[in-house]
Amino acid sequence: MALSKRQRAHAIRAGQYGLLVVVVAALVLTADWEQVRKAFFNTEIAAAMFPNVITVALKNTILYTALGFAFGLALGLVLALMRLSSVAPYRWIAIVYIEVFRGVPALLVFIAIYYGVPIAFQIQFDPLSTVMLALGGVGAAYMAETIRAGIQAVPKGQIEAARSLGMSSARATVTIVIPQAFRIILPPLTNELILLTKDSSLIYILGLFREQYELTKFGRETLSRSPSLTPILIAGLCYLIITLPLGHLSRYLEKRTGGKKISTPESTGLGVSA
Amino acid sequence: MSDVVVEITGLKKSFGELEVLKGIDVRVDRGDVVCVIGPSGSGKSTLLRCVNLLEEPSGGKIVVHGVELTDPDVDIDRARTKIGMVFQSFNLFSHLNVLANLTVAQRKVLKRSEQEAQEIALRNLERVGLSDKVNAMPAQLSGGQQQRVAIARALSMDPDVMLFDEPTSALDPELVGDVLGVMRQLADEGMTMLVVTHEMQFAREVADRVLFMDGGYVVEEGPAEQVIGAPRHERTQSFLARVLDPTHQGPRGA
Numbered sequence A: 001m002a003l004s005k006r007q008r009a010h011a012i013r014a015g016q017y018g019l020l021v022v023v024v025a026a027l028v029l030t031a032d033w034e035q036v037r038k039a040f041f042n043t044e045i046a047a048a049m050f051p052n053v054i055t056v057a058l059k060n061t062i063l064y065t066a067l068g069f070a071f072g073l074a075l076g077l078v079l080a081l082m083r084l085s086s087v088a089p090y091r092w093i094a095i096v097y098i099e100v101f102r103g104v105p106a107l108l109v110f111i112a113i114y115y116g117v118p119i120a121f122q123i124q125f126d127p128l129s130t131v132m133l134a135l136g137g138v139g140a141a142y143m144a145e146t147i148r149a150g151i152q153a154v155p156k157g158q159i160e161a162a163r164s165l166g167m168s169s170a171r172a173t174v175t176i177v178i179p180q181a182f183r184i185i186l187p188p189l190t191n192e193l194i195l196l197t198k199d200s201s202l203i204y205i206l207g208l209f210r211e212q213y214e215l216t217k218f219g220r221e222t223l224s225r226s227p228s229l230t231p232i233l234i235a236g237l238c239y240l241i242i243t244l245p246l247g248h249l250s251r252y253l254e255k256r257t258g259g260k261k262i263s264t265p266e267s268t269g270l271g272v273s274a
Numbered sequence B: 001m002s003d004v005v006v007e008i009t010g011l012k013k014s015f016g017e018l019e020v021l022k023g024i025d026v027r028v029d030r031g032d033v034v035c036v037i038g039p040s041g042s043g044k045s046t047l048l049r050c051v052n053l054l055e056e057p058s059g060g061k062i063v064v065h066g067v068e069l070t071d072p073d074v075d076i077d078r079a080r081t082k083i084g085m086v087f088q089s090f091n092l093f094s095h096l097n098v099l100a101n102l103t104v105a106q107r108k109v110l111k112r113s114e115q116e117a118q119e120i121a122l123r124n125l126e127r128v129g130l131s132d133k134v135n136a137m138p139a140q141l142s143g144g145q146q147q148r149v150a151i152a153r154a155l156s157m158d159p160d161v162m163l164f165d166e167p168t169s170a171l172d173p174e175l176v177g178d179v180l181g182v183m184r185q186l187a188d189e190g191m192t193m194l195v196v197t198h199e200m201q202f203a204r205e206v207a208d209r210v211l212f213m214d215g216g217y218v219v220e221e222g223p224a225e226q227v228i229g230a231p232r233h234e235r236t237q238s239f240l241a242r243v244l245d246p247t248h249q250g251p252r253g254a
């Protein structure tokens, strides 16, 4: 039987869809839905979680994430500039920092800052400072690389124009390069924010008061008092309340900056004459 | 009485092994328009970029308005405020609107007040005929408009000399005239200009002097009428023959 290339592609596509349908059907038919309902959809337990799951847990997740992100962004920017510096030791420090903090689990950083620092320096951070330093410290390593890529993506002509107008290298970086770099990296930065949102749950390792619980800790705590996995489901849904809009925003920004790139002076100008 | 604005002596520039400028002497007097022509790769852009130290010369001396730029202790940022540069690819700051493009360096470098910077910006926008584009973003402008904004941006710093690196090469043919018109008007107003261009008609009409560069040297130099109208050197002749009549097959191919 001789199929054309197009027909063969169609046949393969149909085969893939068919397989997907079979797998989904098998899962739906074999799952014990009654058990699942009992375990995850206990409306009484769910109702008892409100309003605290929102007013305490969701609020704290957002607070911890925002603190970590703000600190991480600032430190990430510094690291990115150090990484691009002409001063070699700055570059080395940045590289070592980025490699280490990207390489170790965030949980270890939480433990080091909360339990390790007091032993070494007699400074005890409270949970809020710890989450800011630990989450931000890890986030900074990732964001530094993103920011560096953004800075390098700013066309060289922009810097030359700035320098030719008498701006110093530092002035050009602050006034021209960084604002443009951030436009370019807004979509990936939004993704980092989503990752940090989930990592904020690592605060569970610290001793927390009830009013300091965030979503995961709150969910586990409720879980330990009730014979149902419903709290976990509710906590999970609350994470989605934060992360779905962020994902949407990221895709929107990506589309917008993607469309914008086409119309930068460099490309319109040279494209026309080519 | 003519005083010297730009004086370049024995300028050399190498990129690694490649020696692009092999000893260039150029002098531009106040109010003069000097056009630089020459084949692609002959080092015209490199010459211009050395004049405001966007490229660091490997040897020789550059003095602009009495300031020796090749002195290692020179305050280059300060010196650059007096040297306007217009690039082939415009290089407007893409995140700033037209007005901010014209005011940002006035504010941050010259420390002018917001009001003064805006007044100067508006005056220069009017000079290039774009008063109605004050609030436009660069991406909303045509190439010709962007280049005129870039000229206005450079003029807003009150430069002693303007450098142009093929300002019309990236433009649609019908937009070239607007930009050349602005440059012609600047020349008429007495601006000192060093212009790299392939627009022979413009060079012929506007330039006080024309330099023909090839192989890292200034091969021929003189009044526009002579260098473009009656070139003496064989290399200038064959270059002009190729440029003025693109179908002409010169000795080294088109």
Ligand SMILES: Nc1ncnc2c1ncn2[C@@H]1O[C@H](COP(=O)(O)OP(=O)(O)OP(=O)(O)O)[C@@H](O)[C@H]1O
Residues within 6 Å of the ligand: B015, B018, B020, B038, B039, B040, B041, B042, B043, B044, B045, B046, B047
């Ligand atoms: N940054 C650089 N690094 C290495 N080589 C360079 C660099 N800039 C220019 N060159 C080389 O120097 C030579 C002269 O380049 P330049 O841009 O000055 O020529 P040009 O006369 O302006 O040519 P065109 O008319 O095409 O603009 C070319 O061979 C080019 O490849």
Ligand SMILES: [Mg+2]
Residues within 6 Å of the ligand: B044, B045, B046, B165, B166
């Ligand atoms: Mg060039």
